[in-house]
Amino acid sequence: MSIQIVTDSTVQLTEEELADLPITVVPLIVRLGDKEYLNDGKDITNVEILSHLTGDEELPKTSQPSIGQFLDVFNDIGDAGDEVLCLNLTHHLSGTVNAARQAADISETKVTVIDSLSIDRGLAFQVITAAKMAKNHAPLENIINAIDLHRQNTEIYVFLNTLENLIKGGRLSRTAGGIANLLHIKVVAELKDGALQVAAKGRGKRFLNKQIDELVSRIQLLSPAKVGLTHVDNLTQASEIANRIHESLPNTEVTIHEAGPVISTYTGLGALAVEFYTD
Template identity: 80%
Template structure:
């Protein structure tokens, strides 16, 4: 089998299924999670989601996250380029992590030809771009075609996150109190939206009734717009994610719907009970 000309690299905030990872030319570079003095790769192996959730719920100190090192990216770029392949590296939005900057620095150091893209996305929204890029690369598409396709995905993807509290986002520095317009009201319920790569508060209120109303309205909108792909990511909230998936599937049986368990990096910043609804419309 001839080597692929373009290899796809991404980071571990992406939500991919096992079959997608097995079938497509995708390499995932893990971010890092710290629990007290211990450091783990966010790769699903060194610490599982279940183990991490126990720490998130019970530890006094909030876990810390950090981007992959330049060296992690450099090792991957060097290895993938050994046989002359080119690399396209798609990373989560720079508003939430310095990962894309680490990838850019590594790209300047390697002999491999590397193109680094800030997807201005995260989670399953990031996956939409990564999967499309990998499928095109697997079929031998040139770089300019792949870049045009992921640009289209970026402009046609919407990401909404439903949060029981903003406390973790504020503590982790991913959302300022001023930006949230919340002062000390950290325990209000929030619907946030990723807008041009930045997490913004779209609506806020009190009680689960508020969140359920926002979710209901979003589900009705999804039914009307009939997106090609819907991703649901939850933090220890499978029951609600499954219920929403069933509601969408009943109305749109041809829409691809996937449910994912959030990894440690996303869980750290959203908190337990969070739910993300992400969809791509042609």
């Protein structure tokens, strides 16, 4: 019996990582009007969602995978004689992990479900390590300990042009950080203990650029093992940051990703996430 890793589609993985590692991704759902799409990179693409963020009267709506989606995956893995370690995005942003837990209770497969308290490339750091260890037949206890270490040493910052989408989507309260009447200010949000918090706010691009410069300088001092940059139609800035980190930290792995439809819906155009893990 081997351990198979299951996660959800808010994870940010490369095609190579998916091809090389024992990972199954269960997609969340995106709704545009009366139509539903799987957030699987195929049903609706990262590029296709962009026009809906600005051109539609209402924001796209998202929902967690159904219990049945998880149950089918868990049962298929169990039928093959394997067990499951399921890692999901933080419960503060979605009920996905609870759906996975309910499916685990129903399935006859041995399933361990973990709340990553993370999302996007931060979730990927945990998933990749778990999958590599599982591929090398590490015991479940050792994998869980490694995941815990990642959770304690991962930082995620999101640079936003507006909080409007997060507030409309219910992922941030209107009173958080004293921004009730300041929807159009620039914001730096931090994922702390699994919840999004306003870390800094100001006006104009100069404010955001200053905050990014300070974070890049901090990364250069910390010399993390891995850095992930996820953007919503903001490749130019993501590439500039990646180049700056590469110049000073040639041994640090830096990856650039387009945000998927679910994350784009809540962050809005021009958003940029900087995520890193220190050993």
